[in-house]
Amino acid sequence: MSRVGYLEYLPQGASNISRPEKNPVYWYYGSGAVAFGIKNNAFSYLLLIYSTQVLGIPGYLAATALAIAMAWDAFSDLVLGHWSDKTRSRLGRRHPFMYAGLIVLPISFYALFNPPFELTETTAWWYLLATAILIRTAVTLFEVPSVALLPDLVKDYDERNQWLALRHTLGWYGGNGIHVINMAAWVGAAGLAAQSGYSTYGSAGAFMIAVSILISSLGTQKPAAAIPPPAETFRVTEMWDEFKQIAQSLTNSNFFWLFVYSLIVGAAAGMSTALYLYNVTYFFDFSGPQIAVTGLFVFASPAIAYVVAPTLGQRLGKKAAAIAALLGAIFLYPIPYLLTLAGFWPTAGGWTSLIFYSLFVMTEVVGFIVGGVMLDSMMADVVEDSEVKTNRRSEGLFYAARSFSGKAVSALGIVLAGSIVSLVGMDGIKSVADMTDAMRADLATFFLPAYCGLYFIAIYLISHYRIDREAHNQNLATLAHKNLHGHQASD
Numbered sequence: 092m093s094r095v096g097y098l099e100y101l102p103q104g105a106s107n108i109s110r111p112e113k114n115p116v117y118w119y120y121g122s123g124a125v126a127f128g129i130k131n132n133a134f135s136y137l138l139l140i141y142s143t144q145v146l147g148i149p150g151y152l153a154a155t156a157l158a159i160a161m162a163w164d165a166f167s168d169l170v171l172g173h174w175s176d177k178t179r180s181r182l183g184r185r186h187p188f189m190y191a192g193l194i195v196l197p198i199s200f201y202a203l204f205n206p207p208f209e210l211t212e213t214t215a216w217w218y219l220l221a222t223a224i225l226i227r228t229a230v231t232l233f234e235v236p237s238v239a240l241l242p243d244l245v246k247d248y249d250e251r252n253q254w255l256a257l258r259h260t261l262g263w264y265g266g267n268g269i270h271v272i273n274m275a276a277w278v279g280a281a282g283l284a285a286q287s288g289y290s291t292y293g294s295a296g297a298f299m300i301a302v303s304i305l306i307s308s309l310g311t312q313k314p315a316a317a318i319p320p321p322a323e324t325f326r327v328t329e330m331w332d333e334f335k336q337i338a339q340s341l342t343n344s345n346f347f348w349l350f351v352y353s354l355i356v357g358a359a360a361g362m363s364t365a366l367y368l369y370n371v372t373y374f375f376d377f378s379g380p381q382i383a384v385t386g387l388f389v390f391a392s393p394a395i396a397y398v399v400a401p402t403l404g405q406r407l408g409k410k411a412a413a414i415a416a417l418l419g420a421i422f423l424y425p426i427p428y429l430l431t432l433a434g435f436w437p438t439a440g441g442w443t444s445l446i447f448y449s450l451f452v453m454t455e456v457v458g459f460i461v462g463g464v465m466l467d468s469m470m471a472d473v474v475e476d477s478e479v480k481t482n483r484r485s486e487g488l489f490y491a492a493r494s495f496s497g498k499a500v501s502a503l504g505i506v507l508a509g510s511i512v513s514l515v516g517m518d519g520i521k522s523v524a525d526m527t528d529a530m531r532a533d534l535a536t537f538f539l540p541a542y543c544g545l546y547f548i549a550i551y552l553i554s555h556y557r558i559d560r561e562a563h564n565q566n567l568a569t570l571a572h573k574n575l576h577g578h579q580a581s582d
Contacts, residue, residue, distance in 0.1 A: 111245075111250060111254060111257075115310065116244065116310065116314050117254060117257065118310070119311050120241070120244065120258065120307065120311055121260070122303060122306050122307045122310070123233070123304065123307030123311075124259065124261045124262030124265065124303075125261055125262065125264070125265030125300075125303035126196065126234075126265070126299075127230065127234050127262055127265075128262035128263060128265030128266030128267070129265050129266055129269050129299055129300050130196070130230055130300065133200070133203075133292075134157075134223075134226075135360075135364030135367070136270065136367045136368055137273075137292070138157060138203075138365075139157065139365045139509065140368045141204070142215075143512070144284040144521070145284060145285070145289060146210060146218075146219060148216055148219065149513070149518060150510070150512040150517075150518050151509045151513050153216075153219065154505045154508060154510070156216055156219045156220040156223065157505050158506050159224075160220060160223035160224045161223075161361075161505070163228075164227035164230075165494075166495070167231055168235060168492070169337060169488065169495050171188065171232065171235060171236075171487075171491065172236075172239070173325070173337050173485070173487065173488045174188075174487075175188050175239065176488055177323055178325060179321065181316065182312065182315070183317075184321060184487075185237065185315055185487070186236070186308060186315055188232045188233070188235075189236050189304065190308060191229075191232045191233075192229050192233030192304060193304045195228070196229035196230060196232075196233060197297040197300050197301040197304075199225035199229055200226055200293060200296055201296075202225075202293075203223070203226060203293060204289045204292055204293025204296075231491070231494075233304055233308075235487055235491045237307060237308075238258070239486035239490050239491075240315060241254055241255065241471050241486070242471045242474040242475070242484070242486045243315075243318045243484075243486070244314060249404065249405050251468045251471050252401045252404040252405070252409070252464060252465070252468045253401045255400075255464045255468050255471075256396065257397065259393065259396065259460050259463055259464050259467070260394065261393075263389075263393040264390070265299070267389050267390060268390075269295065269299065270386045271383045271387055272295075272383075273288070273292050273383075274380065274382040274386060275380055278292055279378070279383055280379060280380075282379075283368065283379075321483075321484070322483075323483070336483070337488060340477055340488055340489070341488075341492055343476060343477045344557070345469075345472075345473050345476055345556050345557055345558050346473045346493075348552055348556045349470055349493055349553070349556065350492060351496075352549045352550075354496040355545050355548055355549040356545065356546065357496060357503075358503045358504040358507070359504060359542050359546055359549075360504060361503065361508065362504035362505070362542060363508075363538075363542050365504065365508035365509070366511065368382075369517060369534070370534070370538075373520060373523055373526045373534075374428070374431070374534055375427070375440070376439040376440030378440070381440075384445060385448065385449040387449075388450065389452060389456050391453055392454075392457045393456075399461055400460070400464040403415070403461060403465075404464070404465055408560065409465045409472075409559075410465070410469065410553065412461065412465045413461075413465035413466055413469070414550055414553065416462040416465070417458060417550050418550060420456075420459050420462070421458075423455050423458075424543060425539045427447070427451055429539075431531075432531070432532060432535055440523075470490060472563045473489055473558065474486050474489060475563065475566040475570060476558055478566075479566050479569050507541070511534065511537045511538060514533070514537065515537065517534075
């Protein structure tokens with residue numbers, strides 16, 4: 092089938108419509124993010140503290156294992172993303188990989204938090220490394236092909252924002268939902284150093300991941316299979332040529348700025364999320380149930396962002412909307428820490444402190460979600476911009492490469508977080524009573540300037556991105572002209 096007009100042959104809802112909420116594929120596409128949200132919650136907020144306080148691995152060694160796993164993941168992202176761009180099957184380009192993720196991800200996620208045998212410090216390190224690599228590879232198998240479906244399903248500049256707003260919203264609800272339950276009933280109730288809470292978390296998370304992947308994969312199967320197959324297939328025997336194609340696609344200047352942004356933000360995000368439970372537990376003195384309350388506040392953030400992101404993107408354009416949202420979040424982020432150190436914050440561990448902190452976090456998360464939606468939508472627009480120059484669609488490669496950059500340097504962020512834990516003297520901390528004011532000051536002094544500074548640099552760099560609504564529509568018109576004449580010539 093020619094790419095010209097192929098959208099008219101897709102099942103109902105796969106083409107552009109004015110009300111995507113009425114489109115079943117819209118919901119199936121978005122639901123896949125729940126699996127990623129759950130995995131992201133585990134790796135971002137729990138895994139470092141689980142490794143140090145339950146598995147007994149020193150912070151710097153645990154961070155090293157997680158960094159190695161992330162570095163592997165960063166490389167595999169590129170290869171698997173490019174491979175999925177060039178796969179031909181009755182299931183479509185993406186779904187063979189998505190179904191492979193359905194098998195591997197739930198099993199490996201369960202195994203991570205439920206070791207089948209007694210672990211020493213040495214075997215615990217190897218077990219952590221092996222399961223982390225398995226999980227990250229499985230996430231790549233599903234998430235990269237899944238999110239890469241968007242440029243084929245939706246062409247409109249603004250409607251892409253709506254679809255990605257839903258995906259980010261459901262991803263946050265998946266991750267934050269299990270986080271709230273976990274801090275209220277599992278890890279938060281049993282204690283950060285107790286295996287039992289993590290075991291329950293791993294079992295529940297594995298089940299929810301499997302359900303999310305299954306629903307999303309089956310729901311998007313039919314429209315994905317109707318998309319025309321790629322002109323070329325992936326050639327394992329000619330990997331050098333494949334890598335040259337990868338390099339050619341990645342020279343797109345607009346992609347470059349998104350890539351560099353992800354490099355810098357990846358380091359910041361890896362550091363902040365790995366330190367999250369240390370900060371809320373030992374800096375702000377919140378208990379497990381109180382941390383769950385913050386999660387309840389954050390439930391409002393995705394819903395707000397779901398409404399704000401498409402509207403802001405339509406009025407300001409994607410780049411300006413992303414910059415405005417991210418700047419707002421980063422200006423708010425350090426305020427609770429600075430006021431605590433200055434003595435102007437409510438009593439540590441109290442409910443007044445918790446309410447104020449939760450309101451700050453809720454507002455920040457809105458900004459981060461809106462920024463993330465805009466950046467992912469900007470990446471979708473790079474697909475056609477690149478196709479004009481290369482005559483090849485590389486959705487999987489572009490999303491994988493941006494993910495690659497974030498993960499590769501997020502490994503550095505995790506190493507920095509583990510190093511901060513050791514430098515501050517928190518490796519042996521088991522309760523808030525062990526924490527001193529000097530340690531709190533050191534924690535904020537090491538963390539905040541690095542985190543906020545990296546974000547400000549990244550936001551400045553993203554201002555160099557050049558695809559706006561007019562440029563995107565011009566790219567679509569150019570491709571339509573090329574495809575029409577190519578189709579007529581073949582006839």
